[in-house]
Amino acid sequence: MIKIVKSEKSWIESNAVDQLKKISTLKGIIKAVGLPDLHIGKTPVGASYMTKDIIYPHIIGNDIGCGIGLFSTGFKKTKFKIDKSVKKLEKLDMLEYTSDSIKNIDFPFKEKLGTIGSGNHFAEFEEVNKVYDEKALNEIGINKNEIYLLVHSGSRRYGEYILNKYIKEYSCQNGLELGSDAFNEYMNEHNKAVEFAKLNREIIAHKISSCVNSKENKKLLDSVHNSITPKKIQDEIHYIHRKGASPSDIGYVVVAGSRGSNSYIVKPTDNLLDYAFSVSHGAGRKWSRFGCKEKLEKVYSKKYVRQNNMKCNLIYSDKNVIYEEAPEAYKNIERVIQDMVDEKMIEVVASLKPLITYKK
Numbered sequence: 098m099i100k101i102v103k104s105e106k107s108w109i110e111s112n113a114v115d116q117l118k119k120i121s122t123l124k125g126i127i128k129a130v131g132l133p134d135l136h137i138g139k140t141p142v143g144a145s146y147m148t149k150d151i152i153y154p155h156i157i158g159n160d161i162g163c164g165i166g167l168f169s170t171g172f173k174k175t176k177f178k179i180d181k182s183v184k185k186l187e188k189l190d191m192l193e194y195t196s197d198s199i200k201n202i203d204f205p206f207k208e209k210l211g212t213i214g215s216g217n218h219f220a221e222f223e224e225v226n227k228v229y230d231e232k233a234l235n236e237i238g239i240n241k242n243e244i245y246l247l248v249h250s251g252s253r254r255y256g257e258y259i260l261n262k263y264i265k266e267y268s269c270q271n272g273l274e275l276g277s278d279a280f281n282e283y284m285n286e287h288n289k290a291v292e293f294a295k296l297n298r299e300i301i302a303h304k305i306s307s308c309v310n311s312k313e314n315k316k317l318l319d320s321v322h323n324s325i326t327p328k329k330i331q332d333e334i335h336y337i338h339r340k341g342a343s344p345s346d347i348g349y350v351v352v353a354g355s356r357g358s359n360s361y362i363v364k365p366t367d368n369l370l371d372y373a374f375s376v377s378h379g380a381g382r383k384w385s386r387f388g389c390k391e392k393l394e395k396v397y398s399k400k401y402v403r404q405n406n407m408k409c410n411l412i413y414s415d416k417n418v419i420y421e422e423a424p425e426a427y428k429n430i431e432r433v434i435q436d437m438v439d440e441k442m443i444e445v446v447a448s449l450k451p452l453i454t455y456k457k
């Protein structure tokens with residue numbers, strides 16, 4: 098019932114495993130899976146659960162629909178001017194009202210559409226670093242000589258509003274029973290927040306691409322890592338709760354690394370029932386946000402903050418992200434990927450190298 102994907106070489110903090118074990122005791126939880134990026138959170142991140150006849154909104158938390166999208170830019174590697182793009186992006190204010198394009202959209206909190214949000218949410222220009230499966234890359238529509246845009250963001254205040262409403266009205270531990278009004282209302286709002294978050298990533302990609310005068314902005318991949326999704330298994334509907342976990346049943350997904358490491362495009366194996374149809378969504382935190390500044394302040398020079406050893410440029414407004422979202426605060430992405438390859442959960446398609454990370 099509980100499965101932790103881990104090898105002798107990888108590290109998962111015991112507190113996160115304890116958190117996962119506690120959640121697995123909730124009524125109706127059939128399966129609880131800790132993926133290689135498992136780490137502590139309000140509920141553990143990097144986890145996936147399968148339930149029947151009941152759902153638990155607090156497990157997936159407030160950022161309903163958070164996910165990762167990959168977009169084309171049309172820039173050839175050789176033509177992409179990093180310094181020029183950095184200068185343009187430094188002047189971009191994502192909080193500025195988006196445009197007439199969202200005028201007719203009917204969503205609560207729609208003024209937040211097109212904003213990235215704080216913490217580890219980002220938009221990042223990538224070059225294809227290493228190709229492992231050329232055929233798969235062609236199938237996705239990726240040209241190894243071009244530049245791509247990775248966007249990680251969610252439903253902003255909308256998801257938070259939905260979760261707070263359900264926490265106030267219902268007990269987290271009791272969950273919402275299938276067939277109840279609360280279940281139907283939550284799922285209805287949850288599905289809208291998932292759509293909101295997807296649209297948000299598209300608008301962010303459009304704004305960033307326009308800012309650097311890209312001529313193309315096609316969505317190639319998109320995966321949601323915080324959601325509750327129905328899944329038919331042997332004619333019975335189950336509910337997959339993913340908290341910082343990507344679906345294994347939608348085709349190719351991106352597993353994010355950090356702004357100081359590669360990210361990976363992977364192909365999940367078919368029918369990962371034992372893993373609640375999920376794979377890792379990222380590297381996962383090694384350090385909690387608290388304490389990062391103390392650990393890194395004396396080590397980082399001003400120059401290194403702007404451009405790290407991967408030569409990735411950082412654009413930020415909140416100084417705290419320098420430390421709290423530092424590459425050092427995350428686990429080793431190569432280990433996370435290898436653990437999933439060894440477990441036969443994924444095949445690697447390509448790695449992406451970060452060039453510019455925008456966190457404003």
Ligand SMILES: Nc1nc2c(ncn2[C@@H]2O[C@H](COP(=O)(O)O)[C@@H](O)[C@H]2O)c(=O)[nH]1
Pocket residue numbers: 134142163217218219221249322341353354355356357359360378379380381382422427451454
């Ligand atoms: N390529 C980048 N990946 C990053 C960056 N900051 C964080 N991350 C990765 O994203 C996941 C997703 O986080 P979550 O909030 O949804 O749990 C995280 O585990 C990191 O591996 C970045 O700047 N660039």
Ligand SMILES: [Mn+2]
Pocket residue numbers: 160163164249250251322
């Ligand atoms: Mn996220």
